[in-house]
Amino acid sequence: xxxxxxxxxxxxxxxGRATVNRLLRLNRETGGLQPRPHGGGMPKRVPDEQLPxxxxxxxxxxxxxxxxxxxxxxxxxxxxxxxxTMGRMMxxxxxxxxxxxxxxxxxxxxxxxxxxxxxxxxxRGR
Numbered sequence: 001x002x003x004x005x006x007x008x009x010x011x012x013x014x015x016g017r018a019t020v021n022r023l024l025r026l027n028r029e030t031g032g033l034q035p036r037p038h039g040g041g042m043p044k045r046v047p048d049e050q051l052p053x054x055x056x057x058x059x060x061x062x063x064x065x066x067x068x069x070x071x072x073x074x075x076x077x078x079x080x081x082x083x084x085t086m087g088r089m090m091x092x093x094x095x096x097x098x099x100x101x102x103x104x105x106x107x108x109x110x111x112x113x114x115x116x117x118x119x120x121x122x123x124r125g126r
Contacts, residue, residue, distance in 0.1 A: 006020045006021060006024075045079070045081060045085045046073070046077065046079075046081065046085070046089055048092075050077060051089065051092060051093060053076060053077065054073055054077075054089055054093065055093050055095075057069065057072050057073055057076060058090070058093070058095060066083045066086045066087050066090070067083045067086075069086050070082060070083050070085065070086035073086060073089075
């Protein structure tokens with residue numbers, strides 16, 4: 001090290017002291033400052049290898065809803081597939097953009113919807 005304190009290094013590189021601490025620890029443990037590999041997470045419900053089968057189902061039923069497609073894919077693959085998962089697969093297949101997304105049109109918050117109906121203060125009448 002250069003003989004500087006963590007505070008001096010943080011000031012020099014315009015980062016927080018905790019960042020200096022993490023970077024020095026990473027350098028001690030790995031010999032470099034390269035980021036560690038991704039820690040994992042949940043595996044995809046339907047692996048990429050099975051996407052052609054999914055695309056075949058979608059192509060065969062172009063007017064089906066995400067829920068209907070999810071049911072067909074579940075039966076075909078022998079594993080449960082939810083509507084949101086089906087939407088993510090549609091994005092992976094580039095059949096939906098991320099903006100169109102698996103969620104579709106979002107419902108308005110209750111307060112806004114109530115206000116649109118003319119209910120004062122956003123409260124629903126009883």
